Each structure stands twice: as C-alpha cells, then as structure tokens.
Amino acid sequence: MLATSRHPIREPYVGGQESHTAVLARGLREQGHHVRLYARPGTDPELADEIVPYPDLPPLSAVAAVDPALPEPEFLRDHAAFLAAVRDLLARPDVDVVHNQSLHFLPLALSEVLPAPLVTTLHTPPFPWMELGIALAGPRSAYVCVSGASAADWTSLPHPPRIVPNGVRDDGEGAGSGGPDLVWMGRLTAIKGADLAIRAARAAGRRLSLVGPVSDPEWYAHAVAPLLGPDVEHHGHLTHTDLARLVRSSAATLVTPRWDEPFGLVAAESTVWGTPVVALDRGGLREVVQEGTGVLVDDRGAGEGTVVDRLRDGVEAVRDLPRASVRERALAHLGADVMVSRYLLVYRELVAEDPA
Structure with a gap:
C-alpha cells in the first residue's frame, strides 16, 4: 500500500x-x-x-x-x-x-x-x-x-x-448518551465552512465545539477567530478517541462544506458513533447521510441566511432520532x-x- x-x-x-x-x-x-x-x-x-x-x-x-x-x-x-x-x-x-x-x-x-x-x-x-x-x-x-x-x-x-x-472502525463504545451541544469537525479552511456552522449553531441556540487543524491560518484569523466565544470553542486537533468521545456527547454534527465533498468522512464517523448529522447536500454526502441517520439541507441557489435557517431547522429535525438506530444503520453501510x-x-x- x-x-x-x-x-x-x-x-x-x-x-x-x-x-x-x-x-x-x-x-x-x-x-x-x-x-x-x-x-x-x-x-x-x-x-x-x-x-x-x-x-x-x-x-x-x-x-x-x-x-x-x-x-x-x-x-x-x-x-x-x-x-x-x-x-x-x-x-x-x-x-x-x-x-x-x-x-x-x-x-x-x-x-x-x-x-x-x-x-x-x-x-x-x-x-x-x-x-x-x-x-x-x-x-x-x-x-x-x-x-x-x-x-x-x-x-x-x-x-x-x-x-x-x-x-469507520467500530471502537465498541456504543452510541453515547448525546447532549445539548453541537459539534463540527474537519480542516479549518474556507471550503469546509466552519463559519457557516457557527452561525447555524447560534441560530439554533446551541453551543458548538469545533475540532480540527487550522489549514488556512489567514482565513481562520478573519472568518472564524472573531466568532469564537463562550458558546463556540475550538478544541484543536484531537485524537480519534477524544474526538469520538466529544461527538458521542453531542446532540448532532454539523457538516457544512462549500464544495462537493467526494465522500464526507466526518458524517460517516459521526453516525457510526451514534450522533445524527445535519449536512449540506453536497457531493457524496447524499450517499453517506441516509434516512434515519440525519438530514440533508439544500443550499443550491440559496443565500447564506436561508441556509443558516435550514441548518437550524435540521438540528430540530434530528432531535428525536434514536442514537442506537443511527449507529446500527451506519455500521451496516459504513x-x-x-x-x-x-x-x-x-x-x-x-x-x-x-x-x-
């Protein structure tokens, strides 16, 4: 290999x-x-x-x-x-x-x-x-x-x-208990849309944890850093064990790419860990986020304010998804x-x- x-x-x-x-x-x-x-x-x-x-x-x-x-x-x-x-x-x-x-x-x-x-x-x-x-x-x-x-x-x-x-490897830790907060994970660069996730989390009245390396420091400095605060925390680049623990303690994972993702591994990881996904309907994410594991949000031709509102509504839509079922469905496919x-x-x- x-x-x-x-x-x-x-x-x-x-x-x-x-x-x-x-x-x-x-x-x-x-x-x-x-x-x-x-x-x-x-x-x-x-x-x-x-x-x-x-x-x-x-x-x-x-x-x-x-x-x-x-x-x-x-x-x-x-x-x-x-x-x-x-x-x-x-x-x-x-x-x-x-x-x-x-x-x-x-x-x-x-x-x-x-x-x-x-x-x-x-x-x-x-x-x-x-x-x-x-x-x-x-x-x-x-x-x-x-x-x-x-x-x-x-x-x-x-x-x-x-x-x-x-x-995604099954670490045997189950679906987790969830919690009130949201999580976003990935490389911190413009095409991954962490700033969009921050606005959506605030619109939903939820705290947000950001996880991932800063791949574009200049973009991060002007698009993300000013938005950090008591309700939005950047945890840095975590190991898979620590990341899984954080995701399992979250209500949902926001996946907000501004490009067509070839796959969408963060969505697969989240659902295998039992946490439903609210994702923009871009690229391969339609094949990852399936019925019963999350919701897809259409952002084509929509302004950012409309997309934020749709993401907020998506957070509400996945609230009652059974976490054990999310995990079971994801493992069968992913x-x-x-x-x-x-x-x-x-x-x-x-x-x-x-x-x-």
Whole structure:
C-alpha cells in the first residue's frame, strides 16, 4: 500500500485520506493479510506488518540549490518517495496487489513495471497530474471511487471505477448518551465552512465545539477567530478517541462544506458513533447521510441566511432520532469491516484477471 508522501499515517490524522489508509491497513491485517505500507517516517508502526519509509530529499549542492528552475521542495520530495517505492517493489516478487492511496501520477505512470496489478483509490475530484497518470497507466490498473458522485466526475478513466465507500472502525463504545451541544469537525479552511456552522449553531441556540487543524491560518484569523466565544470553542486537533468521545456527547454534527465533498468522512464517523448529522447536500454526502441517520439541507441557489435557517431547522429535525438506530444503520453501510470486504473483492478480481 502506497500512502500519501506528504504526512505520516498516525493520529491525529491530517485528513480523510490518511484516516482511510490506516483503517484499511488495520482491517486487512485483522483478516490475516500481510500489509507492507510505504509511508512517511513517523507513521504508526502498528498499522502494517512492514513499514517502508519514504526517503527524504538529499541535500542539494550549492549550485543546484540556486537553480532558477528549482521545483518546490514538496514536488521533489514526492518524486523521491514514489520512485523509491517503485524501485523497492521491483525487488519484491511476493506482492499480489499494489494499492495506491496517493494522489500522485508516478505510481500510475509506472504501473506496467510493477510486479502486481495496481488499484488506485481516487480520494479527490479530478486534477491534471492524476489525469496524466491515468493516461499513462497500463491495462493492469483499476480505480476505486469513494462515492457515485465522485465517480461521475472522473470522466478521464478508461473504464468505470468500482465504488467503495470509506469505512469507520467500530471502537465498541456504543452510541453515547448525546447532549445539548453541537459539534463540527474537519480542516479549518474556507471550503469546509466552519463559519457557516457557527452561525447555524447560534441560530439554533446551541453551543458548538469545533475540532480540527487550522489549514488556512489567514482565513481562520478573519472568518472564524472573531466568532469564537463562550458558546463556540475550538478544541484543536484531537485524537480519534477524544474526538469520538466529544461527538458521542453531542446532540448532532454539523457538516457544512462549500464544495462537493467526494465522500464526507466526518458524517460517516459521526453516525457510526451514534450522533445524527445535519449536512449540506453536497457531493457524496447524499450517499453517506441516509434516512434515519440525519438530514440533508439544500443550499443550491440559496443565500447564506436561508441556509443558516435550514441548518437550524435540521438540528430540530434530528432531535428525536434514536442514537442506537443511527449507529446500527451506519455500521451496516459504513463499517470498516464492510469496506475491507469490498476491497478484498476488488483485489481478488484484479488477481484473477491479471495475465501475469
């Protein structure tokens, strides 16, 4: 499994891509499969049977360091990581499937030299570098989208992708008792809409807890920080255990993206923990928030004041949803064991079809 080259795979996870990689790697091991994980140094060693760290950049010479055409360090680091991973895989004849969790074109472009078929999970909407990789990939490559909504955007694929929703691990702590307050979780950046959640919580007369890393400090400083107060608290970036405890003690989770979410992992996590969701009807969230686990709010063509009112009404609408039922419905569709089983079917199909 090729993880992202940007962040170690360890709690607290930077985002859904990292969380998904960890959940799948653990789940595969629990079902008796041997997992070799290529990842940034600092990755949790308990996630896989083998951790192969991506190399860092070698120091540049004085002449190379001042080259006016010098790429950004992250660009070079990504290339070093994935070229090293492919080189290592070429010496490993015991691999059955390579699972690409990265958003980089090199694993796809080099897929034909890999010792096993490649499956790539497309965690995001299409962007040029990934479409280049897809154009260069060989016929032994397969693709998975995390929702039907996301799959509809990937028009550059040579054949329809499989669809496997992201899964959430059952920690065995049940649905929780709830409480009067609301919670919002995610990266604090404009497209995630935490400021909209603050206004909706105030309109509903509820306290709000914000959880997540500040991904855009400038936006946070002018759009969120001035709105904090006794009724709105930012708890920072919590571990999954602490986050689950907070969500379980909340009445509902607000999910307020200003873009079309490919999936909506925070909504899946909330419902698996028994807390209903009030979410904007954007992207893959329609496939995550189902009847009996929350409500979807239409924000298309509506002004922000109208959207806030609809979110407020949504909070009232989920008040009486039975938390145990919310959790049961979510686990049946979005549990980690369900996701792992679906990926194993994809792997077995690839191995059966592989002429090598």
